[in-house]
Amino acid sequence: MPMGPRLLQHYRSRSASYARSPDADALHGSPGPGTAAAADALDCPFGHLHGLSRADVREAAYEVFFMSCRAGAGGSAKGAAWDGGEGGDASPRIGAGPRGGTGMNVVNSRVKRALGLKARRATQPSTALRSGSLNASSAPGSPGRAVRAPAGSPRARRPMTSAEIMRQQMRVTEHGDARLRKTLMRTLVGQVGRRAETIILPLELLRQLKLPDFADGAEHHQWQRRQLKLLEAGLILHSSVPLDHRHSASVLRFREVMEAAEARAIDTGKASDAMRALCDAVLALAWRSAPAGEACHWADGYPLNVLLYVSLLQGIFDLRDETVLLDEVDELLELMRRTWATLGINRMLHNVCFAWVLFQQYVATGQVEPDLAGAALAVLAEVAADAGARQDNPRDPVYARVFSTALGAIRDWSEKRLLDYHEWYGNGGTGTCTAALECALSLALGAGKIIAESVHADHECGGDRVDYYIRCSMRSAFTKVLESGLGQENGMVSGHQRDVDDTSGILTQLARDTEELAQWERECFSRELRRWHPFPAAVAAATLHGCYGVVLKQYLGKAVCLTDELVRVLHAAGRLEKALVQMVVDDDGEPVVREVVPYDVESVVVGFLRTWVEERLRVARECLLRAKDTESWTARSKNEPYAQSAVDLMKLAKATLDEFFAIPVSARDGMLQDLADGLGAVFQDYVSFLASCGNKQSYLPPLPALTRCNQDSTIKRLWKRAAVAPCRAPLTSGRGNASYHGGGQSVSAAGGHNPRPSTSRGTQRLYVRLNTIHYILSHIQALDKSLSFFSAGGGACTSPSTTSRLLAAPCCHFDHARTAAQTAIAHVAEVAAYRLIFFDSHQSFYDGLYAGGVADARIRPALRTLKQNLSLLVSLLVDRAQPVAVREVMKASFQAFLMVLLAGGNHRSFTREDHGMVEEDLRSLKRAFCTRGEGLVAEDVVESEAEVAEGVVALMGQTAERIVEELSIATTTTTAAACGGSPRAALPVPLTTRRWCRTDPDTVLRVLCHRDDEAASQFLKRAFQLPKRR
Incomplete structure (x- = not known):
């Protein structure tokens, strides 16, 4: 159905700018500014070269192409085609033989067939120069056909050569082509078989061509500056091999020559100082990464190599009808392949560049030829296969940049039009519109899918993107x-x-x-x-x-x-x-x-209702802000051990919901989710405020440096113990009580064998936070049930059976807040446990246990303090909070016990004879959690959490030699896994991960470091050069 008159008039007025754009001119058949302007609308994604125009890059690309073909042909039989032809043309013949066919046959192009492009008869002109693009002498006939000879000439016609086709496509004059041939002829004299990648072409051109080879001095100067700019781009600005301080002198000499060439042309004679300096600098920079004769690097850096190669690929389009590929595209692409070594191009880079060139030509020609877009999609399929094949291997950084840049530009250009396809494709005929829209969709979805798969991202399926x-x-x-x-x-x-x-x-x-x-x-x-x-x-x-x-x-x-x-x-x-x-x-x-x-x-009423909801949510947010400013985390009372701010917030939320459901508006249900989301966000923010109490890492002591135990004599050890014991000074606990530390035993001066709890005020505030989170969670569940009940049609007049059914319905309005509360409970309980063990109880546990000797510093005093702390914990926490809190204290206790054994510092050492006492202490620690708290932690949970500690204690019971063997096995296994199955001969120092385990090399090494044994000390000295303790 066509648009109505009014809407059509509107789109004509709205699309004035589009009608004037190059894309629209080509799309609707109206005269436009030409493909050059259209190409300008699509920016090159690979960037630009400073000081080099598009024409400069095109001419440089042709020079590299010709050099690669000529040097590749050399003096072999393959090079015979480059030595024939009139006027010195030396290029393989196209248009005869099995590949090209004769002039009147249909050209059978493999590339066109693979890209889905239609073959044209060779009688149709394939290439022709635009008016004024080249001089008259450089405009031969169509490639693949005969070139007409002047009247009276004995030879009527001959097929064009590859050199003639490519020169014509790259808009190079015959005079410039002759200069290039002259240079290469001089360069390759006596060097049969020299590879193109060993030739620094701009330098050879500067050496061989002089002022008489040009029309005037200005042309010579401009040409010379172009060659120097090209060398600067390839060797310095965009080099494939990074520069370092060793090349500073060469760079400086090159810059000096460039500065001199800015004012006037430099003398390139053999006796010229400037030329010698230039040659030395260029050769040093080009050959800095490889021995002479292998390959020089002057044109293989990104983006220079890609821009040169893209310029070559753009030469495969007919100059008269730029929507058509030349029939000789197979031969030309095969010849372009010879430039890969010089430009650092491979098949994968070629596919990306080729896809971009086809897409760029489709855009530049006004999107009038869908076959070009189809060809680009066909090459993108190859790009996708390449990307899939490289997913398990490290990416080449140049390929990754070219890949993401080119495909990103294709996707962005297509999506820009698809996001407003009525404006871009709604002003022409129906067939033209749909064809262009189909191409844009295929390109956007294809490129987007390839990009997403290349980075292992979740790709939005085609239907979802089209929906968008x-x-x-x-x-x-x-x-x-x-x-x-x-x-x-x-x-x-x-x-x-x-x-x-x-x-x-x-x-x-x-x-x-x-x-x-x-x-x-x-x-x-x-x-x-x-x-x-x-x-x-x-x-x-x-x-x-x-x-x-x-x-x-x-x-x-x-x-x-x-x-x-x-x-x-x-x-x-x-x-x-x-x-x-x-x-x-x-x-x-x-x-x-x-x-x-x-x-x-009722939308009118909805507006007022929305205002009311926003006002109530604003009051709730103010209540939250007030809590953040004033809350001190003290319990309201013994029977209400939670914060006052939580009570205020829940009262406000309940009153808000009661008032909301009392409003007699049928449109009320549409606002229900908004209110629930707003309250849920406030609840989540408050829970985040509750959980902002730090983390357990802040309470973990730092790990001491690895050392080996001193091997003092028995008499000397007894003398040290006798000298240290009388000097024990009373320590002050975190609660201000004087306690005495004797051989690691901490006994309160006031409590004797019944010490007071060491739980600090800060830890008790964390318990209040835990109670508050449980209070919030229970009220959130009640509010969620109320929301589900009323939103499903419940009310005061609902029957009891219906009420039961509605109350049994699933509640999901505050799922995010409920999940956040559960996460916060685990986090606060963990922080409280680590604070209790490592901060509040540090004197009796981590600082005192086994300090100075196992026999004199057993775990019993620490267990008495722990039991008092657990009793206080149970009295302060509500019933729902107790299991997770006690379980986290158990985990922190086992962690502290392991750190005493593995990271106890210089004042702890163990012998094999200590194993029995340590094992007995571990059983006592386990028994404390199994029997204390009336079953808050199941016995199987205690056993599971104690497995790591039991493994380490069992390891301590082994001989030093056996521990050394286990260290060697663990280290060898880890090293072999990291090095792909080839372990090194020497044992490396294991990485410290704090994930203690009997099979962990770091854990085994720390057991050895704390082993008071001559064999262990000698092994640590020999294998790891660890120092003795001081």
């Missing part, structure tokens, strides 16, 4: 229609007061225009979009329904009473809604039916 394009473009089209109707001055949006009748008339007309837009979308675009989306017309209709609904709500929000104008607007909205819903049904768009929210008169 439809919605964005429909919104944009609706906005343009709306702005056209409002005369670019939207009173409802900008806030300017309009006449009521005027506004009502605008909305009534807008409803008609929206319906017309929907019909146009279904007739022109939806049939094509159905290839990628199951119900595109339904999505478009749902989007337009939502767009008009937004405008309608804005209008109704300003209404103070029901008027005739309001009735007309509602009637127009009803007709529009009926048409759009019918479109959704016809398109089988059941998944989007729920998006079509019916237009309702």
